[in-house]
Amino acid sequence: MGMRTNNTMKAAVSAALFASLMSSAFAPPAFSQEPAPMRPAKWSDEKTDCSAFKKEPPWTIGVSNYSLGNSFRVQMFEELKFAAAKDSRIKEVVITNSDGSVPKQLSDIEDLLTRGVDGLLVTPLSSEAVAPSVEEAVDDGVPTVIFNNEIATDKFTSIVWADEYRFGWLGGNWLKEKLGGKGNVVVLEGMAGTSTSDLRTRGALEALGDGVTILARQPADWAYDKGKAAMQDFISAYPEIDGVYSQGGAMSQAAIDALTTAGKPLVPVTGEGYNGFLKTWAANKDKGFASIGPDEPTWQSVEALNQLVACLAGETIEKWHEIPISLITEENLGDFVKPSCPDDVWANTKMDYETIKTLYKCTD
């Protein structure tokens, strides 16, 4: 009996090995070839010489944010405050929030300049509408670093940028490999009309390729309730769903919950470094649930601050600064998930655990 099992095992293992060798040998090269970065058209290796902006510390930093509407953005600004508090050269950080309004953001920047801030960080709500204000700031001699969106002008000091297209591509590519290149997929998108959502979906669809059938696409704003409602509709509408491409946030968690509630098998669902999702992933790992989390760091704000501070110190800095999209996988999931913290924590953080714990009231 033992011998038999052993032999069968051996056969199975060698068959699997052979199959995987064969498949890797014959896989078309495009299968896992990374796409070229979808950088803004004007992207360059240009540097900004900040000798003209050099100023003696302490500095007051102005930040024009356009929304605190979701937990990702909230943490992005907590990271910024945390990092700024540790830098003795920074006297004060003044953060404004325009709450989704372009006119308010323009007047916010105006106010910050009038206040006499030494440097400016901007997350533009509209890359076009905010551009003149950024130009004005630079003309006023205030170094201005853009992050979290693009800007429709060359007149800025530095831009910190993450490749959302690649974010989508990484998730889509993983899902395609998981499904063996074919199957029925439903797509949960972010907020309609935002470049983040648009680029992620484009990257994912490109990676999924023609072999995969896209049954339906639905914007659900990265939100749990909208994601769950959309997923429940998908489940009722399409009896055969082989995988879910979700842009992440709480939508991925909602998709898993919807599958569980409907008594459907846990097909692969892509995610992101959102703790609520990571906890659900960890809890269902043993039931055969597989996922991946491309991850855009919340500390991109800190990278922007570092650029600005280097500029105020008179250094020469990168005009275009790319931050990496990392991957949360089955293997490193344990390093990222925070079981005793609430759902709204983002895993890829540069704040220490004590700060996270106090901020989010983690229980352990």
Add this chain to the structure above:
Amino acid sequence: MALVSPAASTSAPMKMLRFFITPSGAVWIAIAILLAVAALASDNFVSGDHLLNVARHAAALCIATVGQVFVIMTGGLDLSNGAVITLVSVVASQLLGGSDQYLVPVVLLCLAMGAAVGLFNGLIVAKLGIPPLIGTLGTFGILKGAAYVLTGGAPKGGIPESIRYVGNGTIAGFPISTLCALAFVAFGAFLLSRTIFGRQLVFLGANPSAARLSGVPVARIIILAYVFSGVSAAFAGLLAVGYTGVGSLSLGEGYNLDSITAAVIGGTALTGGSGSVVGGAAGVFFLALLTSFLRFLGLSYSGQLIVQGAILAAAVILQARVFRR
């Protein structure tokens, strides 16, 4: 409630027919047409499971709409109900922290918060004479700001299993949240048609000066209507957060306009004095069915928005032009 015509002595089928051509009856025809179209377009849409899912999604909006109908019947509007829902979700999440320990006091606190918001709305509308549109929009802003302050932008804590069970669970296949909504609709309908408060409310909405002259305590009734809407919103908030399991600053988004739309589709006149709680609930179900069906069709998002907008506009025009001449 649809005002029953004096010629009520006609036969039962005639009565039914009459009902369907009243403002609050027409919505049922709209639902029937939508279901028929959906049944032709898809095999799975008109199934018990799916319709129960739709009813589950509609539960919180349905409860908020019951309160909204009361306010609209007085000739007012409540734009703050969505902000109450958001606030309740974050307060419950933070105070409970995922545990049942303070369940009863926290639930009561949430309902009391809703009542207090309603009281505030009612006072500024009835006593200070501020137009409801502006007054309750102000409250909306205050509550939204309060939710930001309470959470520091990021909701903490969590919702315990007990509330999640009410938001997510089923009894004999029926979503508990839907059963709660149905019970609340029955309660609201009773309140409006079978109590002195309800009858006075209808009267003052239809003709405020006549009501005042007849000794109806107009201000008190208006204030009570807003209080009822606030409590409805708080109850809706508890159900909604039981469904999602975590407080969220965007949970209540859209509830104010959706509840007004549902009320109007259900035959409640924005001018006050005429309307129906059951009709409002049917309006909510129609909205939820329509959203789900357009998603079901696999229409692009922009297509969904356009079709949904057009159908809603048509429904409201029909209400205003055909049934209410």
